[in-house]
Amino acid sequence: MKSDNIAMEDLPDSKYLKQRRLLTPLMSKKVPPIPSEDERKAYGEYHTNPISRMMFWWLNPILKVGYRRTLTENDLFYLEDRQRTETLYEIFRGYLDEEIARAWKKFQESSDDPREFKLPIYIIPLCLFKTMKWEYSRGILQKILGDCASATTPLLQKKLINFVQVKTFSNVGNTGQGVGYAIGVCLMIFFQVLMLTHAFHNFQISGAKAKAVLTRLLLDKSLTVDARGNHYFPASKIQSMISTDLNRIDLAVGFAPVGFVTIFPIIICIALLIWNVGVSALVGIGVFIANIFVLGLLVSSLMLYREKAMVFTDKRVNLVKELLKNFKMIKFYSWENSYQDRIENARNNEMKYILRLQLLRNFVFSLAFAMPVLASMATFCTAFKITDGKSAASVFSSLSLFEVLSLQFILAPFSLNSTVDMMVSVKKINQFLQHKDTNPNEFSVEKFSDSTLAIKVDNASFEWDTFEDEEKDYEEEAKTKDNIEDEDHNCATETIKGKITVDYKSDSDSISSTLTKGVKTAFPGLNNINLEIAKGEFIVVTGAIGSGKSSLLQAISGLMKRTSGEVYVDGDLLLCGYPWVQNSTIRENILFGLPFNKERYDQVVYSCSLQSDFDQFQGGDMTEVGERGITLSGGQKARINLARSVYADKDIILLDDVLSAVDAKVGKHIVNTCILGLLGGKTRIMATHQLSLIDSADRMVFLNGDGTIDFGTIPELRKRNQKLIELLQHQRDPGQDKEDLSNDLDIQGSTDEGQQIEHADEHKEIVKIIGDEEKAVNALSFQVYYNYCKLAFGKLGYISMLVFIIVSSLETFTQIFTNTWLSFWIEDKFVSRSKNFYMGIYIMFAFLYAIMLCFFLFLLGYFCVKAAERLNIKASRKILHVPMSFIDISPIGRVLNRFTKDTDVLDNELLEQLIQFLSPLFNCF
Structure with missing residues (x-):
């Protein structure tokens, strides 16, 4: 359906569409042509000079084309063998089988019951790391170098501030020395940005590869898993894992290392803080450590809320898929309201836990964002209490160090949150992988050679697997069911003999x-079957x-489980x-x-x-x-x-x-x-x-x-x-x-139906029924943002928005004025006031900032969750009342993706992006 507000593109009808951008009037009106398949280029990172690779200039050609017109498949790079999923999967599969065998051997040393075996949660992340160890390790090294450059930059800043102070008041010092300090600070910042950019590029590429490899793993397992596994993991749940859980793993692969390499800049910052302000810095460092313990205590709660939310997420996705598959019947019997109630009930239960999760997550974020202010408050109050004061160079370079520390602790919750989501998703994938594969001996058909017989069934009995109608908690099921065989742990079934x-x-x-499929049935199975068919x-x-x-x-x-006998086919x-x-x-x-x-x-x-x-x-x-x-x-x-x-x-x-x-x-x-x-x-x-x-x-x-x-x-x-x-x-x-x-079916009757053999035309044009998926062109209109805000703020509308703006403004004001008041204190702006006056005001603004920040993030989290909830419910109501023709020409996967991947973005990712966007935005004002 084409929106009135967004220019859309249908590629088969219009090969491409011009983009309307800010600088479009200044550029040539000639639109770059679409290259042929032979003209496509390999992924440019590995085929360019070092300078171009360092500065990402190899992306410029495709960026220029994308700025002037919509990109097509032929505009993109083609993948070489080392980047293809088939190659990566073979490597990953080898590591996975090796780790499973090692875990099984270790398990056998402590237990003899194979039903108690569980795949260790670390196996999949470890195998992913081994598969992409070079680029991932390179990214980690680049992250460490970038963080170290960020931590040591305040050294040059301190020198620069000292030079400016001396030059201003005594006009002593060589100007070239100051210029050197300034250039040094710029170069350090450039090096820091360069390293961090390359680090996150490597992390994101690794995340995309991890998602591709795990998608192949789940698809392969779904084709070989036994009936019990398919009963507890139907197609809808596997689709949910691929569209939602793998997306979280993709995100976590990019963010997880951020939290693990913070030790290096933290050590540097602590050492420089002690050098700058003495032992008083230990008080501020103590505040950081206390916050770390609080964050650690909240991890289990984050995992608990995520797991509970995922139960209702799977239920909602199953209902939507059931709706789409049986849409005609639902329309025929007018069951729209019934399904609407079921979907909304599942969505409301899901959002209860997501709201708790987001509020708790935002509390973690508020602690991380407020940490530098609270730590610097504790440090400077102690320093000024012990001594008469510190120089502006020491104070403001220490503030920079606290900012560096805060950056590490701000990124740490993102890393922690994404890691928690990844482990929950990995746990779910492990539950699926633990199910046995179909036993080829129970479903095999033996090849034989006979001059007269085509099929021989020798005293064979067959049965269908049966299970309970209600799915039990999987954790209990895993302990009592056969999860893995003694002989085979490689998740891949042997090839069935015969073609x-x-x-x-x-x-x-x-x-x-x-x-x-294994479901309850009254059919008893087939017993003692003997057949010889010529x-x-x-x-x-x-x-x-x-x-x-x-x-x-x-x-x-x-295709039916054989319990005894043999089946032969020639x-x-x-x-x-x-x-x-x-x-x-x-x-x-x-x-x-x-x-x-x-x-x-x-x-x-x-x-x-x-x-x-x-x-x-x-x-x-x-x-x-x-x-x-x-x-x-x-x-x-x-x-x-x-x-x-x-x-x-x-x-x-x-x-x-x-x-x-x-x-x-x-x-x-x-x-x-x-x-x-x-x-x-x-x-x-x-x-x-x-x-x-x-x-x-x-x-x-x-x-x-x-x-x-x-x-x-x-x-x-x-x-x-x-x-x-x-x-x-x-x-x-x-x-x-x-x-x-x-x-009725007289085989001796005439076969003439008035039909004649008509020869097929080998070059007919295809008459399409299903339309290609549309793509958005140009920037989103203001109406899209306005509609999202209306859903977020609800019935109170402008009142809610006004409260949010006021809280955001107060949060920004208290943050800025805290540092401003610190400068007043250093220069003793109000001469008649005592040290305790400055200290009291400074402490007040520091705590006010922490409180307003927490309130701001709570409001933002609440509004985002409500917008996601209302948008999804509106979408489900809309899909329930569209005409049957829309479902007929829309693939289920395309529609279902709006209720899985896109909904997950609204529920989880969008809030984090808004935090990163709005915080610096309000600081600009």
């Missing part, structure tokens, strides 16, 4: 028949509803089950990555009765089906799914009720031309309720409903299986004779 293609996918977490046979599988027809096909495919096998389609063109759905063979493609389209459907679409088979196949009917999805399976040309094809969504006429055409025609030489096993098909089958499998089967020819089963006889009698319409029933 088996599975065309059975579902976009719903609730589909109980997939490999990775090559080229057509087998019909039937039985009462719920007797296990689909389960039998999945058991043969290796040839490549494909299961055609749930009518899943991907968000692509119809042709790409049928080809599914295989090369386009025009002759075979035309045969498949005709045999699956799709040509008449193609004629209905403007783009024919090059029409996009949309997400979840919104442009297709149920029958069209089923036939496209069948066409994909037929085009794959496998030796064995399992068809799971593929005719259920088509009418009798189309079904007859598919049976005659596809199943009995184009697939005539293949081994076919078809599960169906269409009992009229059994006479066309070579043999039949009948499921008795108790987990057993009856296998044989149709005449044999009709004689000996009473349940089959009853089913045939039950499903026969009383007013319909045998001939009418068999004519």
Whole structure:
């Protein structure tokens, strides 16, 4: 949806859009062209001269282009092998397996119960550091050098102030010496900024790589985790971890080192403070140490609130995903208000803990920001009490040292907070990784070679895993469930023997028949199954509803847990089950990555009765089906799914009720031309309720409903299986004779539906349904900020804003006047006043600053949390009442991202950014 306030861009329609910036009128009107794929350049940092690398000049070309027009993918650098996720993941995976093996060996020395094993929380951060140790270590070294330069700069400042004092009052000293001091201060500041800039650049690059590597780790684990793991970590929770938790780890990788390298500038500052003001500096240092202990005590509370908030965050995300997946049904039954109440209830519970977390975090920030003022107050009051006074050079250079110390302690809470968030996220990831992988021996299908048999099932039994409906606390579950195997701890399952293609996918977490789902079911499983199916046979599988027809096909495919016996397959096998389609063109759905063979493609389209459907679409088979196949009917999805399976040309094809969504006429055409025609030489096993098909089958499998089967020819089963006889009698319409029933899908009937094979055009244009994601162009309008402030300040509006401005002004005034009063004290501005007068006023303003700062941060935190809460609720109400057409053309991932990643930015990151922006802004005024 395009906003009225923000210029938006749709890249396919407009290749790029001019940017309107402050200096745009002074620049050439010629817009830089978009480079071709061959003209893209490698990441410039490693291919430039030292000066350019030091000053980041290698970024200038892309910055110039981005200033004049919107950037496209071809404008960006391409990644070399050493920067690619595949390369980094292989390195990380090696370290991870090594550390897990070491932790397991250490655990075995103290315990014999593998169920008690837990992945140490330090393993993932340690492996990430080993993976990126060079650039990360370089960043740490640069941070240390920058901080040391910042800590030693007051030395030159003291010399410069002394020189100015002497030169002013006695006109003694060489001017060149003073200029040298001034240049030295400038160079030290330049070196400090240069080192810190490069340090944070390395940290942020490392964070981005860590996020990419962990995304791959979670995706790989989600494909191999066992049914229990998938029950407690469904797709929505994994998506939440990828979009939210990994983002926090990315942020923490950049901020965590800041808190750990502060020891170096702190030692330098303490030494220089003692040299400047003597032992009185120890009093101020004591204030810093006391604050450190307070910060340490608050860490556990921060982690507790974060963990509690994440429980409701996951619940809210699950509800939103459930809403988006079942939007049509919710609209049909008018359940919008019910879902709105559930989502808002989860959001309100989530925000209770986030508010507490933010207020506690801001209290930590207020202590860090007020620390230099309180420490300098304690130091100078002690110094002036012990001695008659100190020089301006000593006092103000000491103030600079306290500012350096304060900077370290201001960054320390950010580092501490991000580290806490990272450890909570790592703990959650560890819980997921601790689940066992699918045991390949329970789901394997053995390859064998036989001249006559295609499939052999030898006395095999199968079952679905079952779990409690209500999820228990994971910490208790982890102690009682099998979390790791004795033999294998590498999170990667062995390759299933034999080449088996599975065309059975579902976009719903609730589909109980997939490999990775374990839910309560009344189905008892399959017991003592014995089957021998010859090559080229057509087998019909039937039985009462719920007797296990689909389960039998999945058991043969290796998708159902096998408890005993063996399954053997000779040839490549494909299961055609749930009518899943991907968000692509119809042709790409049928080809599914295989090369386009025009002759075979035309045969498949005709045999699956799709040509008449193609004629209905403007783009024919090059029409996009949309997400979840919104442009297709149920029958069209089923036939496209069948066409994909037929085009794959496998030796064995399992068809799971593929005719259920088509009418009798189309079904007859598919049976005659596809199943009995184009697939005539293949081994076919078809599960169906269409009992009229059994006479066309070579043999039949009948499921008795108790987990057993009856296998044989149709005449044999009709004689000996009473349940089959009853089913045939039950499903026969009383007013319909045998001939009418068999004519529904008469295999001897005509196959002419008025269709003819039409040759596919290989160069058709794609007709798009799903729009590309829009991008903001130019700066945000004032209306965006105004609307955010309205949400933040709520009903009181201007009154709340006025209170906030007054508190902010008082906080800034007390901070500035504290130092101003200190200068009055040093120069004894009010001669008639005693030392205690100056000291009392100084102490009063110092404490007033600390109080107003705490009040300012509390108000800012409260307003930001309320804005985030109201904005998210407005978004959820909006999405509940949009027309169905909006959901049809909007990918779920794009919409869901607004309720995961973007909401997390509003809840957590935006407040920290506002603190860093508003504090210096108010100081300017």
